[in-house]
Amino acid sequence: xxxxxxxxxxxxxxxxxxxALRCDPISGHVSLFWYQQALGQGPEFLTYFxxxxxxxxxxxxxxxxxxxxxxxxxxxxxxxxxxxxxxxVYLCASSFRDRGLEQYFGPGTRLxxx
Amino acid sequence: xxxxSQHNHHVILSEAASLELGCNYSxxxxxxxFWYVQYPGQHLxxxxxxxxxxxxxxxxKGFEAEFIKSKFSFNxxxxxxxxxxxxxxFCAVTRSISSGSARQLTFGSGTQLTVLP
Numbered sequence: 001x002x003x004x005x006x007x008x009x010x011x012x013x014x015x016x017x018x019x020a021l022r023c024d025p026i027s028g029h030v031s032l033f034w035y036q037q038a039l040g041q042g043p044e045f046l047t048y049f050x051x052x053x054x055x056x057x058x059x060x061x062x063x064x065x066x067x068x069x070x071x072x073x074x075x076x077x078x079x080x081x082x083x084x085x086x087x088x089v090y091l092c093a094s095s096f097r098d099r100g101l102e103q104y105f106g107p108g109t110r111l112x113x114x
Numbered sequence: 115x116x117x118x119s120q121h122n123h124h125v126i127l128s129e130a131a132s133l134e135l136g137c138n139y140s141x142x143x144x145x146x147x148f149w150y151v152q153y154p155g156q157h158l159x160x161x162x163x164x165x166x167x168x169x170x171x172x173x174x175k176g177f178e179a180e181f182i183k184s185k186f187s188f189n190x191x192x193x194x195x196x197x198x199x200x201x202x203x204f205c206a207v208t209r210s211i212s213s214g215s216a217r218q219l220t221f222g223s224g225t226q227l228t229v230l231p
Contacts, residue, residue, distance in 0.1 A: 004157075033218060038157050042118070042221030043158075056218070091158070093219075101165075101208075101217055107118065109197040 003104035006092050012112045013082045021077045021109045025094030032075050033089040033103060034067055043091050049075060082113045116141035118207050127195055128230050135190040135225050137205030144210040147188040148219065149179055153201045161203070164188065175199070179231035197231045 005024040013019050025032050031050055035043035036059075040070040046060040051072040060067070064083075079086055089110050093103035119138045127133060139145065149161040162173025169181040181192045188205060206219040 031217075035219075042206075042223050043219070045218035045220070048218055059218070093158075095208070102160065102163065103219065104160075107149075107157040 004092055004094050005102055006090075006106040006109050008109060009107060010110050010112075012114060015083060015113055016081055018078065019079045019082055019111065021090050023075045023078075023092030023094075023106060025073065025075070025092070026096075026104055027073075029094035029104075030097050031095040031097065031103075032069055033093040033095075034075070035093065036061075037089040037091055037108070041089070042087070044053070046090075064095050074104070079111075082111075084113050087111055087113045116117075116145070116207055116209060116220050117220035118205050118220055120203075120205055120225050122225045123223070124226045124228070126228045126230065129197055130194045131229075133190070133192040133195045133199075133227070135203055135227070136207075137188045137190065137222060139186050139188065139205075139207045139220075141186075141207065141209060145207050146210060146217070147179075147181060148208075149173065149177070149190050149205040150204045150206060150221075151201050152204070152224075160206070161190070195227075195229050197229045200227060200229045202226050 007022045034046040037043040047067045048056040049069040064080045067080045089108040091108045092106045095103045117140045121136045138202045147164040150158045150160050151161045164181045172178045177192050179189050202224045204224045205222040208217040
């Protein structure tokens, strides 16, 4: 596709609900990153995939966060039992090169937990 | 761990004024440096990048940045801003590669630039 796409663009969840956020990277891009951006802050790294392999998940804030990229293209970030502190914009970025030197960002999913 | 500081949270300028946004990073090794811009309602876009070589890099829309290794700085400049430059600007750093390490970006907290017509 022309760029990285993410869906949904906005998600409101009640505390305790599970959510799934989708990322469609640019076709052929090897690397895929997830970031979390809290209000008034810069994005913070969550996890990284090279093709279908999740090589780094050191930024995931708790075991309620889970990400997958089973076929090496589309990725899903799942948050179980959402909490208010999970409210943020979740950004996906992809890169042609392995280990992601130049990253292209999607529009993000704004998650609000009430 | 590496970190990035952007000291100006909000900058307000009139059109045609000159711009300089500060960015300092902390990391002792070799780094790659980036400036991203986010226009209202749009996604993050790469403005310019520094990998190696000439420390003065030129990006899109007349922006440039200078890498000063001794000061751990990568300040963004533009000689004459336009109303359309109103946006949020993020400085980011990634450490140069070590085998198997992801090049995740570490971002500063951003600077909101407002240009008055």
